[in-house]
Amino acid sequence: MSGVVGIYSKExxxxxxxxxxGLYAIQHRGQISTGIAVNNYGFIDYHKDLGLVNEVFSKxxxxxxxxxxxxxxxxxxxxxxxxxxxxxxxxxxxxxKGALAVAHDGSIVNFxxxxxxxxxNGAIFQTEIDTEVIASLIAKFHKEDVExxxxxxxxxxxxxxxxxxxxxxxxxGARDPYGIKPLAIGKLGDDFIIASESCAFDTIGAEFVRDVxxxxxxxxxxxxxxxxxxxxxKRNLSLFELIYFARPDSRIDGKSVYISRLEAGKELAKMHPxxxxxxIGAPDSGTVAAxxxxxxxxxxxxxxxxxxxxxxxxxxQPTQELREQGVRIKLNPLKENIQGKxxxxxxxxxVRGTTMKQTVNxxxxxxxxEIHIRIASPPVLYPCYFGMDTxxxxxxxxxxxxxxxxxxxxxxxxxxxxxxEGLLKAVGGDDGYYTGCxxxxxxxxxxx
Numbered sequence: 001m002s003g004v005v006g007i008y009s010k011e012x013x014x015x016x017x018x019x020x021x022g023l024y025a026i027q028h029r030g031q032i033s034t035g036i037a038v039n040n041y042g043f044i045d046y047h048k049d050l051g052l053v054n055e056v057f058s059k060x061x062x063x064x065x066x067x068x069x070x071x072x073x074x075x076x077x078x079x080x081x082x083x084x085x086x087x088x089x090x091x092x093x094x095x096x097k098g099a100l101a102v103a104h105d106g107s108i109v110n111f112x113x114x115x116x117x118x119x120x121n122g123a124i125f126q127t128e129i130d131t132e133v134i135a136s137l138i139a140k141f142h143k144e145d146v147e148x149x150x151x152x153x154x155x156x157x158x159x160x161x162x163x164x165x166x167x168x169x170x171x172x173g174a175r176d177p178y179g180i181k182p183l184a185i186g187k188l189g190d191d192f193i194i195a196s197e198s199c200a201f202d203t204i205g206a207e208f209v210r211d212v213x214x215x216x217x218x219x220x221x222x223x224x225x226x227x228x229x230x231x232x233x234k235r236n237l238s239l240f241e242l243i244y245f246a247r248p249d250s251r252i253d254g255k256s257v258y259i260s261r262l263e264a265g266k267e268l269a270k271m272h273p274x275x276x277x278x279x280i281g282a283p284d285s286g287t288v289a290a291x292x293x294x295x296x297x298x299x300x301x302x303x304x305x306x307x308x309x310x311x312x313x314x315x316x317q318p319t320q321e322l323r324e325q326g327v328r329i330k331l332n333p334l335k336e337n338i339q340g341k342x343x344x345x346x347x348x349x350x351v352r353g354t355t356m357k358q359t360v361n362x363x364x365x366x367x368x369x370e371i372h373i374r375i376a377s378p379p380v381l382y383p384c385y386f387g388m389d390t391x392x393x394x395x396x397x398x399x400x401x402x403x404x405x406x407x408x409x410x411x412x413x414x415x416x417x418x419x420x421e422g423l424l425k426a427v428g429g430d431d432g433y434y435t436g437c438x439x440x441x442x443x444x445x446x447x448x
Contacts, residue, residue, distance in 0.1 A: 001029050001030060001076060001105065001245055002029055002030045002073060002074060002075035002076065002089075002104070002105040002106075002196075003023070003026035003027075003029035003030060003073070003074045003075075003105055003195075003196040003197070004071065004072065004073055004103045004104060004162060004163065004183075004195065005019050005023055005026065005071065005072040005073075005164075005193070005194070005195045005196070005200055006019075006069075006070065006071040006072070006103075006164035006166065006171050006193070006194040006220075007019060007069070007070055007071075007171070007188075007191055007193050007194075008068070008069050008170065008171040008191065008192045008220035008221065009068045009069070009190075009191040010068065010190060010191070010222060011068070011190070011191075012068055012191065013040075013066050013067065013068055014063075014066060015038060015067060015068060015069065015070040015191075016036050016062050016065035016066070016067070016070055017062055018070075018188070018191075018193075019036050019070050019071070019072040020036070020057055020062055020072075021203050022072060022195055022200040022203065022204050023036070023053045023072045023073075023074050023200075024053050024054070024203065025195075025197070025199050025200040025202070025203035025204075026074060026195065026196055026197055026199070026200050026247075027052060027053055027074060028245075028247060029076075029105070029196060029197075030074040030075040030076040031052055031074070031076060032050060032076045033048065033049065033050045033051065033056075033074070033075050033085075033087075033088040033089075034048065034049070034051065034052065034053050034056050034057070034072070034073065034074045034075070034088075035047065035048025035049070035072065035073050035088050035089055035090050035103075036048070036057070036062075036065055036070060036071070036073075036090070037070060037071055037072075037090040037092055037101035037103075037166060038065045038066065038067030038069065038070040039067045039068065039069040039070065039101075039168060039169075040066050040067035041067075042098075042168045043099075044092055044099045044100075044101055044166070044168075045064070045065055045066075045067065046065070046090060046092050046101065047061050047064075047065060048073075048085070048088040048089065048090065049085065049088065050084075050085065053074065069166055069169075069170070069171050071090050071103050071164045071165075071166045071171070072090070072103070073088075073089040073090050073103035073104075075088070075089060086126055086127045086128075087127050087128055087129050089102070089103045089104070089129070089131055090102060090103040090164075090166075091103070091127070091129070091131045091132055091134075091135050093132075093135045093136070093139060095142070096139075097139070097142045097146070098167070098168050099167075099168065100135065100138060100139075100146070100165060100168075101165070102131055102134055102135045102138070102163065102164070102165050102166075103131065103163070104130075104131055104161045104162065104163035104164070105161065105162045105163075105181050105196050106159060106160035106161035106162060106163070106176065106180065106181045106386065107130065107159050107160055107161075107385060107386050108130035108133065108134065108157045108158065108159040108161065109158050109159040109385050109386070109444060109445070109446035110159065110446070111130035111133045111134075111157065111159075114133050114137070114156065114157070118133070118136060118140075123136060130157075130159075134153060134163070137152075137153035137156055137157070138150055138153045138165070140153075146167050146170075147172070147219060147228050150165055150172055150174070150217065151229045154174055154217065154229075155231075158444050159176065159385070159386060159444065159446075160176045160178070160180035160238070161174065161176045161181055162174075162175055162176075162182055162183035162196050163183075164194055169221060169222070170219055170220065170221035171192070171194065171219070171221070172217065172218070172219050172220075173185070173217070173218045173220070174212075174217045175212040175214055176215070177214055177232055177233040178215075178233050178234065178235065178236040178443045178444075179213070179214030179215075179232070179235045179236060179237050179253065180236050180238050180386050181196070181238065181241075181386075182197060182211070182237070182241055182246070182252045182253070183195075183196060183211065183212040184196075184197065184198045184208065184209075184210070184211050184212065184252075185208075185209040185210055185211070185212060185218065185225070186198070186200075186201035186206040186207060186208050186209055187206055187207050187209050188201075188204060188205060188206035188207075191206075192225055193206050194212070194218075194220070197246055197247060197250040197252070198250045198251050198252070199246075199247045199249050208251070209225075211252070211253050211254070213230065213232060214232045214233065215229075215230055215231040215232035215233065216229070216230050216232070217230075233443070234432070234443070235253075235432040236432065236434035236443050237252065237253055237432060237433050237434060238434045239377070239423065239427070239433045239434060239435055239438075240349075240377075240384075240437070241257075242255060242257055242260040242427050243261070243264075243348050243376065243377045243423075244285045244349055244377075248261065248288050255427060255428060258288055260426060260427045260428075261285075261288035261289045261348070261376065262288050262289070262291060262292040262295075263292060263425075263426035263427070264289050264292060264376040264377075264418060264422075264423055264426040264427070265288065265289035265290060265291060265292020265293040265295070265296065265346060265376055266292040266293070266295055266296035266426070267292075267296070267418060267422045267423070267425060267426045268289065268293055268296070268346070268374050268375075268376055268416075268418045269292070269293045269295075269297040269374075271416070271418060271419065271422055272374055272416035272418075273297060274372045274374075274414060275342065276299055276341075276342040276343065276344045276370070276372055277299070277300075277341040277342045277343070278299065278300055278301070278302050278304065278337060278338075278341050278343055278344070279293050279294040279297065279299050279300065279301045279302070279343075279344045279346060280301070280302060280303065280304030280305060280337065280338070280343060280344070280346070280363075281301075281304075281305075281345075281346050281347070282305065282345060282346070282347035282348070282355070282356075282359060283306075283307040283331070285347075285348040286347035286348045286376070289347075289348060289376035290344075292376075293344065293346050293374060293376075297344075299344065302334075302337040303334055303337060304333060304334055304337050304343065304363065305332070305333055305359065305362070305363075306331070306332050306334055307330060307331055308329060308330050308331070308332070331359060331362060332362070333362045333363055333365070334366075335366045335367060338363055338366040338367060338368050339366060339367030339368070340367055340368075340369055342368075342369050342370040342372070343363060343368045343369075343372065344372045344373075344374055345359070345360070345363060345371060345372070345373050345374070346373075346374045346375075346376060347359075347373070347374075347375055347376070348375070348376050348377060349375060349376070349377040349380060350375055350379070350380070350397060350398065350406070351380050351395075351396065351397070352395055352396070352397060353397035353406070353409070353410075356373070356410060357409070357410060360373070360410050360411065360412055364411070370413045371412040372412065372414045372415075372416075373407075373410065373412050373414070373415045373416070374416055374417075375415075375416070375417045376418055376423070377417065377418060377423060377438075378417050378419060378423065378438045379398035379403070379417055379438070380396050380398055380399070380437045380438065381393075381396065381398055381399045381437070381438060381439075381440065382396075382399070382436060382437050382438070382439070382440040383436075383437070384436055384437040385436070385442065385445075385446045386434065386436070386442075403416075403417070420435060420438050420439070
């Protein structure tokens with residue numbers, strides 16, 4: 001999971017300021033590194049580093065990054081990937097036709113194969129990331145028109161992506177043919193914005209225009225906004241965008257993330273009722289589902305866990321040790337709402353089980369009489385190859401333990417999940433979603 005923002009302006013020379021706030025709005029999508037690249041009259045300048053947006057960019061750096069076109073990126077590190085500056089984005093490359101910068105959210109599942117083929121032909125790579133392969137393909141295919149080169153590069157790669165590409169005179173956005181990853185278009189005055197989530201537009205005062213369609217390539221330049229390619233396949237928006245990744249105030253493919261989570265909570269209450277005194281949510285992504293469960297069950301909702309707002313998301317920490325440390329400092333129980341009560345704890349998912357075990361211990365130590373866990377997604381049973389970073393079953397608790405074994409391990413009175421059918425009903429009742437982590441069915445398989 002990562003996030004991208006881009007802007008094309010005819011008049012502004014300080015687009016980096018807008019990118020800064022846009023990245024701030026999608027910081028929840030990654031906390032390992034961030035970067036901004038700008039085009040200043042044909043010269044691409046950039047700054048990127050490990051850390052959060054406010055840590056990496058000082059006022060002086062933002063003022064230095066001047067230009068009318070720009071892209072930005074925030075990211076987290078995939079399992080087994082080195083956390084170093086070389087792997088940060090945007091990836092900027094100079095080649096015989098000029099220079100370009102690329103940033104993308106997603107996972108290219110055939111990039112290792114493509115990289116080996118290109119290395120056999122003499123190509124040299126400096127990083128471990130699939131984005132470098134994308135940039136190299138664009139440079140390879142660029143004969144006359146850069147748009148054709150981008151389209152050919154996208155036809156070569158397989159996987160999920162919400163991508164932004166900046167050239168000397170235009171901004172290009174592209175979404176994978178399945179629409180696994182989100183990408184949206186906004187407008188700020190006469191300037192065009194593109195971002196992983198619509199909440200970025202709200203933060204910078206832009207208006208939402210529309211989602212980039214699955215398989216669509218859009219160009220923003222001096223002539224405005226235009227579509228240059230469409231090759232959609234069966235829509236497979238990742239359900240985890242609605243369950244966990246996205247901010248509640250975003251809209252993706254016409255769906256309100258907030259309403260989707262609220263309805264999932266209500267559906268969960270219908271499926272798995274239990275006598276209790278209070279419903280609490282695991283902040284932040286479980287909060288809305290908890291409110292929905294309370295509404296559906298008639299049991300009052302209350303804050304039971306107070307979150308330290310200066311701690312990142314523990315699921316996307318790159319190592320188990322960091323995840324465990326993050327949980328310990330992230331949450332603190334509110335004893336007044338827990339002590340002596342039968343508590344229903346609602347969360348969006350259980351992936352590795354790290355956060356849930358420690359959260360249950362906190363609630364129990366705060367004096368809860370009973371703890372009933374309700375999960376607003378089905379059990380995560382299979383690896384995900386498209387940006388969730390669960391490449392192996394061995395790290396998925398539900399793939400290795402039965403529901404009863406997990407309940408006993410967590411030492412709770414009950415544990416229940418929403419069904420896939422119930423979740424799909426909550427998000428609109430159709431089947432246009434990627435559900436590989438629940439079903440083991442993938443739109444495309446990785447190539448070694």
